[in-house]
Amino acid sequence: MKHLLSIESLSSVEILEILDATAGMKSTRGRHAAHPLRHQCWAIMFSKSSTRTRVSFEVGIRELGGDPMFLSSNDIQLGRGEPIKDTARVMGRMLHGAVIRTFAQKDVEEFAQYSGIPTINALTDEEHPCQILADLFTIREKRGSLDDLKVCFIGDGECNVPRSWIWAAAKLGFELRIAAPPQYQPPADLLARAGGKIAVTTGLKDAADGADVLYTDVWVSMGREDEAAYRIAQLGSYQIDDDLVAAAKPGALVMHCLPAYRGKEITDATLEAHADTIFQQAENRLHTQKAILSLLTA
Numbered sequence: 444m445k446h447l448l449s450i451e452s453l454s455s456v457e458i459l460e461i462l463d464a465t466a467g468m469k470s471t472r473g474r475h476a477a478h479p480l481r482h483q484c485w486a487i488m489f490s491k492s493s494t495r496t497r498v499s500f501e502v503g504i505r506e507l508g509g510d511p512m513f514l515s516s517n518d519i520q521l522g523r524g525e526p527i528k529d530t531a532r533v534m535g536r537m538l539h540g541a542v543i544r545t546f547a548q549k550d551v552e553e554f555a556q557y558s559g560i561p562t563i564n565a566l567t568d569e570e571h572p573c574q575i576l577a578d579l580f581t582i583r584e585k586r587g588s589l590d591d592l593k594v595c596f597i598g599d600g601e602c603n604v605p606r607s608w609i610w611a612a613a614k615l616g617f618e619l620r621i622a623a624p625p626q627y628q629p630p631a632d633l634l635a636r637a638g639g640k641i642a643v644t645t646g647l648k649d650a651a652d653g654a655d656v657l658y659t660d661v662w663v664s665m666g667r668e669d670e671a672a673y674r675i676a677q678l679g680s681y682q683i684d685d686d687l688v689a690a691a692k693p694g695a696l697v698m699h700c701l702p703a704y705r706g707k708e709i710t711d712a713t714l715e716a717h718a719d720t721i722f723q724q725a726e727n728r729l730h731t732q733k734a735i736l737s738l739l740t741a
């Protein structure tokens with residue numbers, strides 16, 4: 444593995460390799476035998492806000508012996524129109540790797556191509572691969588395995604997080620149900636390309652019925668702020684609450700990639716009742732990304 448650009452571009456073997464390496468990273472935190480990023484400097488280049496991803500990459504790079512360099516796109520010439528391919532060719536000659544959060548997936552791919560250094564997608568409009576890898580690890584940790592897994596995603600089914608879930612389900616062969624209003628369902632061509640056991644519906648209760656995991660994400664993704672009022676009106680009933688949890692399998696996990704907007708995609712009571720899982724999920728971003736960093740530099 445040279446880059447981590449999407450779940451779409453990973454094989455099932457690579458996904459499982461990352462999950463296994465994550466278990467090793469988590470169990471040896473603070474006493475790692477190897478520091479594969481020693482003498483390395485990695486750029487963390489973000490065009491969108493972040494709490495979890497930024498902090499977990501900065502901490503993770505340091506814990507593996509490297510130095511992170513945070514660059515907001517507004518601080519560098521990229522924000523004033525310098526092309527990605529020129530930025531990438533400069534950075535590729537100075538840095539050892541790059542973690543990028545931006546809008547277009549093609550920009551991360553172009554950076555990887557022109558820089559020649561390991562490049563990690565830290566969220567684009569199309570995918571959030573590090574998130575879904577950490578989520579899979581969390582589900583395996585909580586549930587013991589990914590066998591016979593049924594995941595139900597509720598909310599904006601068209602954004603980056605459910606898109607990465609679609610690829611994860613297709614690659615690993617588990618069942619994914621997406622409950623979303625028609626205009627926020629994943630595109631038909633993406634579903635056709637992915638294949639797998641994926642069902643898309645407008646019916647929340649049907650989608651949640653017997654699910655092992657109920658998962659949601661914000662209704663208004665970064666970059667969509669000007670559509671906020673419309674989205675909130677359209678997505679208003681696509682919420683995880685205690686009634687929906689009751690429709691899932693007894694003991695089902697409730698998950699959220701965070702940040703959470705209580706009273707919108709999830710109620711306060713449901714979030715707090717499942718805070719243990721949700722914040723374990725957030726913590727696992729650190730361990731998963733350290734596993735990815737170490738596999739990319741192996």
Ligand code: CP
Pocket residue numbers: 492493494495496497566574700701702
């Ligand atoms: N889940 C997630 O990526 O959070 P941040 O936007 O805070 O990084």
Ligand code: NVA
Pocket residue numbers: 566571602603604660661663664665700701702
């Ligand atoms: N879909 C959300 C994920 C945030 C982690 C967004 O893109 O803003």
